[in-house]
Amino acid sequence: MWLEDVGLRYHRRGPWVLRQVTVGVAPGEAVVVLGRNGAGKSTLLQLLAGVLRPSRGRVLDRPSVVGWVPERFPADQPFTVDGYLVSMARVAGLSPSEADRTVRHWVDRLGLGPFRTVRLAQLSKGTAQKVGLAQALLRPPGLLVLDEPWEGLDAVARELVPQVVDEVLADGGSVLVSDHRGETxxxxxxxxxxxxxxxxxxxxxSDAAAVAVVELEVPVGQLPATVARLRAEGHHVLRVRGQSAPPETTCPAVEPPFEVAR
Structure with missing residues (x-):
């Protein structure tokens, strides 16, 4: 699919969030969308998913089935997890038996079993995000759009996201992902x-091919000097994780802590 000379502003006289954007993604391709907070990443993803319409330009060849997972799943709804997912499956065109079978598959795979009868508004952010991911996959998407999909997820679910991406790509779908945590x-x-x-x-x-990502574990006392040396040598520190990393060692847009990932 393509964005052709696309521009978007939220109000008629408002500033342009995106201007003259022409980009495309082919079947079987994954694209990571990067940029600082407020740069327009989510706007771009919403345009691609069809949530927003461009103020100018055209969106071409969008697949008929699009899976869309916003950064924050809208959980303020009067449904249980099961009720919501089954209803969404029916809206997506699945028969009652297909809807039940598909919902059961994703509930089990995402560890949502204990929450099937819990109302959406009572879920934690991470669990609500799992519901959002499940609803995006009720039908195999030709385009899967994930806005910060790792946000709030537990370790098991974080490992599942790349598996899901690989499965969509293997089926000939396209995937777009935004990320500020370095998870991509x-x-x-x-x-x-x-x-x-x-x-x-x-x-x-060619730049991407020249990049390798390495995780390092260092003693607490050596952390500031290690991070400073890595940066001085031209390495990009993606994040620093741990229990008591001093403020000067944390990276912008990254949670404090250590075990340095580069």
């Missing part, structure tokens, strides 16, 4: 789009 290192081979100043620029594949 789990998607080797994905293209990269960077959003800044209303434009979308693709990172050259």
């Amino acid at each position: 290192v789990r998607l080797p081979g994905a293209r990269e789009w960077r959003v800044a100043d209303g434009a979308v620029v693709e990172r050259a594949s």
Whole structure:
């Protein structure tokens, strides 16, 4: 699918969030969307998913089945997990038996079994995100759009996201993912789009091929010096994790802590 000379602003006289964007993603391709907070990543993903309509330009060849997972699942709804997912499956065109079977599959796979009768509004953010992921996969999507899909997920579910992406790609679907946690290192081979100043620029594949990601574990007392040395040598520190990392060692847009991932 393609965005052709697309621009978007939220109000008629408002500023342009995106301008003259022309990008495309082919079947079987994954794209990681990067950029600072407020740069327009979510806007771009919503345009691609069909949640927003462009103010200018065209969206071409969007697949008929789109799975969309927003950054924060809208859990303020009067449904149980089971009731919501079965209803969404029926809206997606599944028969009653298909809906029950598909919902059961994703509930089991995402560890939602204990929450089937819990109302959405009572779920934690991470559990609500799992419900959002499940509803996006009730029918095999030709396009799967994930806005910060790892946010709030437990370790098991975080490992599941790349598996789901691989399955969609293997079926000939396309996947777009935004991420500020550095989790997209789990998607080797994905293209990269960077959003800044209303434009979308693709990172050259030759640059991506030259990058390796390494995780390091260092003693607490050596952490500041280690991070400083890595940066001085030109390495990009994606995040620092741990229990008591000093403030000067944390990276922008990353949770404090250590075990340095580069």
